[in-house]
Amino acid sequence: MRGAAGRRSLREDLERWGAGAVLFLDMANIRYLTGFSGSDGALVVSGTADLLLVDGRYTTQARGQADGLEVREYRDKVEGIASALSEGGWGSVAFESWGMTFEFYEKLRGRLPGLDLRPLGDDLRRLRAVKDDEEIACLKEAARISREALLQTLPLLRPGTEERVLAAELEYRLRLLGAEDVSFPTIVASGPNAALPHARPGERRIGEGDAVIVDYGAVVKGYRADETRTFFVGDAGRELKDVYEVVREAQETGIAAVKAGVSCRYVDDVVREYIVSRGWGSYFTHGTGHGVGLEVHEYPRLGPLSEAVLEEGMVVTVEPGVYLPGRGGVRIEDMVLVGKDGARILTRSPKG
Template identity: 50%
Template sequence: AVEAILFLDMINIRYLTGFAGSEGALLIGQEEATLLIDGRYATQARQEAHGVKVFEYQDRIDGIVAVILEDGSKTVGFEAQAISYDTYTRLKNRLKGTKLRPVSDEISTIRAIKGEREIAAIRKAAEISSGALTSVYDFIRPGVRERDLAVDLEFKMRHNGAEGVSFATIVASGTNSALPHAAPSSRKIEDGDVVVIDCGAVYGGYHSDETCTFAVGQANDRQKEVYRLVKEAHDRARDTVRAGVPCSVVDRAARTCIEDRGLGAYFPHGTGHGVGLAIHEAPRIAAKSKGALEAGMVVTIEPGVYIPDIWGIRIEDTVLVKEDGCEVLTKIVKDFIILT
């Protein structure tokens, strides 16, 4: 057991306090919670943070030490993944009478279940992203560079109200589409290409995530066949989603579908992940995932098949877990669209 918890992950700090700055710390102590910031964020912290005392420091380590000593806790938990070895060592050397204990496992899912306000923000982010993607369909044509299409799509998301993009937009055409996380390049789209576009918007701090795969000009029989397979895997996994279902079972629904057609080796990643204030957060939907889905979680369903040096196909939706199923928050229907 711990008497206090030190948070250094700024996403968790935003979740717990409302403070959206880029540096600080939070101690949830025995009697009160204290948000630690430097002078750059003094006004912002007092405007945004709620339910906490604001402590302004000149030096971050000095500030953390002072607040912990004032709190009087003898055992303080901390987020292991959010602290450097240097910071940990300096705190340990200064807090001789205090035991520091990692508690990452215990707090890794604190953001997993979303409230009504959070769901509304994700729904709006998905609406912005889907709308922006459909608005650039005419730009997905031979001769257009992947990089230019990505820039146009990101501009449309911001123009439509996004605070930013969830991640660097993926536009991958031809053989590049066989790379699950390809970066947009100077390659020009060609007739007959498969084009994978993976994008998301940020609204109110919350992210969306959606992937569509298109064919440009024409699609051959093999492309149509694999698209139908990935769509079937996506639909099976989506239809498995409901409260109480183990995350590994959702992954298995998609993976078995692809493995049964002999393409399991070309599906190298998990079926999905949680989405919220971070683009990747709990829960993880993969073969070795522990735990089960709960109502209020928001997760992606994103199976894919990637044939090296040829092309790849991925289909992704963001869904809200409910007691009796799920609601698809992303807006684009996942039929195979051939853009001519």
């Protein structure tokens, strides 16, 4: 639950965690719980009152965005947090174990030697996993803008266009269509570059017969679309066409496996096994997907090591890929909403 309701709900967990308060440093969690969208700050949620701490760059913005919440300005972040925790007088305070650096932990402990700092992992990582209607509407709108921008950019997907120009044009279209930002730096990877799952677009010109991977997305009210399409420019040859079919079928199989109650590892399993069964297993070098929302990669992960279970209202990606070093690659990714009986696809750009 977002905002004040989410903070109230956290209060009920405090006893279970044996903590008098929770200290948040993860800016996506802070945005989720307060509405404040700045790049730095801290939030304390306790049994009695909540407090948003920011530096001087953000005081005015935080007061405007985090309506009704007490906002306090700090000059030094550790000092500001230490004072607030000290005033609160709690014996133990929980925190996001992945949201605090070792250095920050040591400094805070140095300032508050008597305080019991309790690391929480998945308990707090799960906070944003299930999306409400408004969040889903933002993700759908982000997906709609993404599709529009891609369709407007497709005429440039032809031999001679530099990868970086295609990426620039796509990001420009995203912004003009209403994206407040791009979800992550756009990937346009052509020819041999398509064998690098996370290639950055460069000066390479798209060539006849290339596979071109485009991985991109729009941001709407902080919510990040994430979609990948692979296009062939002219005749990409037998091998890449075969790979395309395998990835497309693996992705469909994965999406068909998504529903509430299914483990994330199971979805990865069926996708991976399908690709293995078709002989390309050693070229699928990453996980099958991830949650997406205020962050482009968030809880849960869909991979061989995941211990998460899909729940109704989660939004996750399904994105198998096969990469042939030196020759090219194919990845197809959709963002899907987990339902009781199956998945609903949110990203609707044309494939192939």
